[in-house]
Amino acid sequence: MANQYLAVVQQLGTALGRIVGVLDESGVVIACSTFSLVNTTRVGLSWDGVTGDVLQRSGYSYRYIDNARKDLIVFVDGDDENAAKDCTVASIALSGYYDTADGKNDIMTFVKNVVTDNILPSDIFIRARDLDFPVDATTAALVIRASEGASSVQVLDIISHLFPEKHKDFIFNVNETDTVLVKSVSPDIVPSDLEQLAASISDVLETEHRIYTQIGIGTRVVGVKDMANSFREARTALEVGKVFDTEHNIISYGNLGIARLIYQLPTTICQQFLDEVFKEGSIEALDQETLFTIQRFFENNLNVSETSRGLFVHRNTLVYRLEKIKKLTGLDLREFDEAIVFKVALMVRKYLDSTMEIL
Secondary structure, three states: OHHHHHHHHHHHHHHHOOOEEEEOOOOEEEEEOOHHHOOOEOOOOOOOOOOOOOEEEOOEEEEEOOOOOOOOEEEEEOOOHHHHHHHHHHHHHHHHHHHHHHOHHHHHHHHHHHHOOOOOHHHHHHHHHHOOOOOOOEEEEEEEEEOOOOOHHHHHHHHHHHOOOOOOOEEEEOOOOEEEEEEEOOOOOOHHHHHHHHHHHHHHHHHHHOOOEEEEEOOOEEOHHHHHHHHHHHHHHHHHHHHHOOOOOEEEHHHOOHHHHHHOOOHHHHHHHHHHHOOOOOOOOOOHHHHHHHHHHHHOOOOHHHHHHHHOOOHHHHHHHHHHHHHHHOOOOOOHHHHHHHHHHHHHHHHHHHHHHHO
């Protein structure tokens, strides 16, 4: 095991510009970027009364590689705030090697490869059998995207503490902003349960760590091969939500509705649809007040009386605005079929605007 850590602690020591080492449960240095410290012993390390995961003593910072087992400790030289941060980074970096030594990371790597399509379909069941991974597992994928100023490494560390059962729940990063949670769930779980789970994760990250996130939720799937589908759905939910549902930070794939269909259409078809629905320049002629009126009218299920009360305007005033919209666009929002066309057209326009921003 010591040889396994030797190469990585040397790399970490060079990258961090510090001494980096690993202690076993008896306090013996089993690997270190400074060779003279190997086989020396650190005694009296205790986290009693320590706030947080990092213990700082006698010019060094210490942290368990796995808080659930507490049998290996990473250490770096220095006992200031930067040393504590570097110790955490080293711990996270070494956790992958730690799991490999115990055989767990093979399963974690397997799940990650399945989810990200980095394994041949024909090899999935063979590999699952070798790892004793249940091929009929029921899972759901969540993608937690960190806001600017936070990294997926931080999120990974926090969520790993929330879901310590590594043989059931699999947590890994796919890029600098996205952390994936492949959660084992019961066969009778409902979408609202997954949304509550996402809300609890978001709440912990925001209230305790000041990390703001968006969370995409895939659907529940049965079978190891379909884990990739749930992951793709969760990422799609994030991308679609970024366009059509900017008010919420938790977006479920199952709730995307027609927005999902629009997002998958070619922009040329979308533009053609808009040209057919709206008179030239008519949509641009609608001011913010009118667009707000339209939004409220849709929210009140095309009910004139309810909408006028909600807007604190006379019913005749609202009718006048709706007539004005009809004159400009050729669509009468009081007619159900025409209201549907108008609603879809507004969503299509929003989607096209988002693609122009990207370009």
